Amino acid sequence: MAGINKVIIVGNLGNAPEIRTMPNGEAVANITVATSESWNDKNTGERREVTEWHRIVFYRRQAEICGQYLQKGSQVYIEGRLKTRKWQDNNGQDRYTTEIQGDVLQMLGGRQDEPKSQSKSQSKPNKPDPLSAAAEQDGFNDIPF
Template sequence: MQNLVILAGNVGATPETTTTQGGTKITKFSLATSRPKRDSEGKVQKDRDGRRVEDTEWHRITCFNGVGKTVAEYVEKGQKVMVRGRIHYTRWTDQENIERYGVEIIADEVTFLSYGKSRQQQGPAQDDNLGDDDIPF
């Protein structure tokens, strides 16, 4: 059996990078995914204005090595990304001696589905300046 997670959504906050005592860099960010909310008959619910009502879930994404470096460098709040990785559960005891549980997605790949804000501000990508007469067929 394989532990595989694929999520596509919007980055909730600017990714944060920390370094472990051993020197490993870890980049983390939150990802929002949404799906239509359905009633007991399975119909998509709509608000007073006729727009779909959605359920939004927040996921904690953790990236290591090259993936973490790329995310830290290029991913921004509000950007659309697709994350492929695995789900990881953790258990620990807090300072009050209460057992706690957590879950995160360990990202193997992060694919950009939209440009970050800095790229959008630069304007559209430049043409190769090929006119119709320059196309070889």
Template sequence: MSINRVNISGNLTRDPELRATAGGTQVLAFGVAVNDRRRNQQTGAWEDYPNFVDCVIFGTRAEALARYLRKGSKVAIEGKLRYSSWETKDGQRRSKLEVVVDDVDFLSSRNSQNADGGYSAPSQRQQPTYSAPAPSVAASQQPQQAPQVVQAPPSPDVYDEDIPF
């Protein structure tokens, strides 16, 4: 028995390319850059070496994801490896190993879009302010009620994934 599963997280290297097959199936192709850390033999310092992984998604999810993914978006990908080989017009043999994506998790927030279209983590989070609505003129003629207490939602730093159960 063999297991063909891949989990990577990184940044998109280019804007996704949405195409359709002759049969009408949507195909979304994009690249993800992931780093590998190695120790430099001369300096002894750790250095990051990028790896570029081609990814592809098929079907209706491809069309939906094309609207949200942009160059620079940070994503976590789960899928399986697929090997392809072909011969070019000039007779050269080519091959490629790519990830056929089953699941995409967005690791960047949607509201922090950077200049090149991707999403990056915000540098400072602003807490929204919550207050009771101002009383209207008709309300001032009625007996005064105690002000309503509005609870603020939990901090945006707390996510469902952080809960251990």
């Protein structure tokens, strides 16, 4: 039977994405995402919290999107799988790193590229939608479902 290797993370970026380009010209993004758990300690009654940091790598178009839209603190939903890769340090010693290879990236928390000074008061005044006004006249809103 085949195994399942699936990771789902919802958390916040700890730093700005690190974007690199591979020799073939494709983009690679490395991000670090924090997830936190909290609970009440049974012995002391104190609120406890532990934060776990996850290394995640994205390739190609998703890597480009990371570089364009994500920043430190961005909230993200990520699906991926655990991958372990081998590399050598400066002394020639083999090292291993386990990270999440991202397959799905969804940005959460709204748009962060809009200036916060823009508010609803600066937006266009609300005009009634002609279609919704016609629907009200036809009794469309009286339908019980």
